[in-house]
Amino acid sequence: MGASCLRQPDTESSRIRITHSLSPGSSVRILIVEDEKKAGAFLRKGLTESGFVTDVAEDGDDGLLNALTLEYDLVILDAMLPGRDGWSVLAEIRRQGKSTPVLFLTARGAVQDRVKGLELGADDYLVKPYAFSELLARVRAVLRRRGERQPDTLQIADLQVDLLRHKVQRSGARLDLAPKEFALLSLLARRQGEILSRLIIAEHVWDMNFDSDSNVVDVAVRRLRRKVDDPFPIKLIHTVRGMGYVLEVR
Numbered sequence: 001m002g003a004s005c006l007r008q009p010d011t012e013s014s015r016i017r018i019t020h021s022l023s024p025g026s027s028v029r030i031l032i033v034e035d036e037k038k039a040g041a042f043l044r045k046g047l048t049e050s051g052f053v054t055d056v057a058e059d060g061d062d063g064l065l066n067a068l069t070l071e072y073d074l075v076i077l078d079a080m081l082p083g084r085d086g087w088s089v090l091a092e093i094r095r096q097g098k099s100t101p102v103l104f105l106t107a108r109g110a111v112q113d114r115v116k117g118l119e120l121g122a123d124d125y126l127v128k129p130y131a132f133s134e135l136l137a138r139v140r141a142v143l144r145r146r147g148e149r150q151p152d153t154l155q156i157a158d159l160q161v162d163l164l165r166h167k168v169q170r171s172g173a174r175l176d177l178a179p180k181e182f183a184l185l186s187l188l189a190r191r192q193g194e195i196l197s198r199l200i201i202a203e204h205v206w207d208m209n210f211d212s213d214s215n216v217v218d219v220a221v222r223r224l225r226r227k228v229d230d231p232f233p234i235k236l237i238h239t240v241r242g243m244g245y246v247l248e249v250r
């Protein structure tokens with residue numbers, strides 16, 4: 001791909017959202033390659049809350065390894081990285097024949113950097129510092145161009161999780177969830193049928209590792225169940241002894 005793929009950001013159409021129900025187990029995976037820990041954690045949190053499954057790599061070599069060995073729907077790639085820089089990562093991804101969409105993050109004013117990124121095969125770029133809403137719009141636009149549609153609503157039995165509007169319904173009744181409860185439920189719902197360990201849950205919902213004695217996750221699940229399962233005859237959140245939690249219809 002050459003510089004001809006450069007398009008002006010289509011902000012109007014980026015706001016058009018398609019709601020559709022999701023086939024079980026499908027999710028959109030995004031790799032974030034960003035060495036600044038705070039920026040990486042911020043991106044991860046925002047994208048997770050928006051319904052994406054994310055991994056973070058903190059340098060170019062790890063990022064390249066992940067991008068080449070795992071399947072992602074999108075890579076968000078910072079240009080300035082320790083060791084192997086973003087351009088080198090991008091060039092190598094394309095050289096190895098991987099066509100995974102890449103959203104390139106560059107510094108303000110560095111026009112040459114952006115052109116170089118696009119020439120190397122980036123799908124779009126974003127100039128730092130950026131607003132998260134703009135990044136989300138670009139992510140959705142890139143995915144849409146590549147024919148991926150991110151589900152806005154997950155439906156599991158009579159449970160409906162609206163990832164975009166952060167609304168939850170069960171049997172048509174609106175459930176009032178705190179932000180962490182919503183993050184926990186949307187993680188379980190996106191990965192329905194998959195047993196999630198306390199560690200995985202802690203990393204995704206709290207962006208941190210709790211030591212194994214911590215019962216933060218158990219307490220949060222109990223609170224969530226009180227709202228999502230207790231008032232209803234069919235239970236969806238299940239404990240798998242010694243392993244973690246799973247959301248599924250049994």
Ligand code: CA
Pocket residue numbers: 034035036078079080081
């Ligand atoms: Ca950087």
